[in-house]
Amino acid sequence: MTLTATSSNLIPADLQSAKIDSHRPLLIVDVDEVLALFMAGFQRFVERHGFEMRLTKFALFQNIYAKGEDNHIDMLVGKTLFDDFFMSGGKDMDPAPGAADALANLSNQAGIVILTNAPEHGRDERARWLKRHGMDYPLVINSGLKGPAAANLAARTQKASAFIDDLLPNLSSVAADAPQVKTFQMVADPRLRPLAPSDPDNHTRIDDWTLLHPALEQHFT
Numbered sequence: 001m002t003l004t005a006t007s008s009n010l011i012p013a014d015l016q017s018a019k020i021d022s023h024r025p026l027l028i029v030d031v032d033e034v035l036a037l038f039m040a041g042f043q044r045f046v047e048r049h050g051f052e053m054r055l056t057k058f059a060l061f062q063n064i065y066a067k068g069e070d071n072h073i074d075m076l077v078g079k080t081l082f083d084d085f086f087m088s089g090g091k092d093m094d095p096a097p098g099a100a101d102a103l104a105n106l107s108n109q110a111g112i113v114i115l116t117n118a119p120e121h122g123r124d125e126r127a128r129w130l131k132r133h134g135m136d137y138p139l140v141i142n143s144g145l146k147g148p149a150a151a152n153l154a155a156r157t158q159k160a161s162a163f164i165d166d167l168l169p170n171l172s173s174v175a176a177d178a179p180q181v182k183t184f185q186m187v188a189d190p191r192l193r194p195l196a197p198s199d200p201d202n203h204t205r206i207d208d209w210t211l212l213h214p215a216l217e218q219h220f221t
């Protein structure tokens, strides 16, 4: 990630170049399992490479097996598949139902920034995927917990902000670093929904864009 030095800290270039209108609400939204059916796409990709996925945990590599094996693949094999998927696997991945329409609609009311933890080498593939599926909004590539990036973005508007992610650590991180941001948890893959840790007292859980859309509209009104 390119870093730009300022007097007090280092701000990633993506954050600096994201234009935020201080007079509009702001939606900060994750990609994998929110806008994109990541696990289903990754499953197709690993199966084309001779592996199989048995979805029993809210985890990644621990669900992937060499065909017929009892033990899941090791981290190194998993990391290679993961890196290759982000480099070239976009065609295997479908958008979450209703996501593009909801964002298009919400963009009349709020600014939209996509905040993803895709690896930097997957930037072009990710940008192409978003464009192909009608979600061509400012893209911020993050690494690690999302609280600092969300706080940076949300501090630039006087209006309401919201953040959507599937992962509880990211939601907790945003709640801690930017408590004015309303947090929503969404898990797009129905198979992962019962496996995903959640904290509904602190982060509103809505797994369907047809329901999440009106909740966001209401929050921004």
Ligand SMILES: [Mg+2]
Binding pocket: 030, 031, 032, 033, 034, 165, 166, 167
């Ligand atoms: Mg995600």
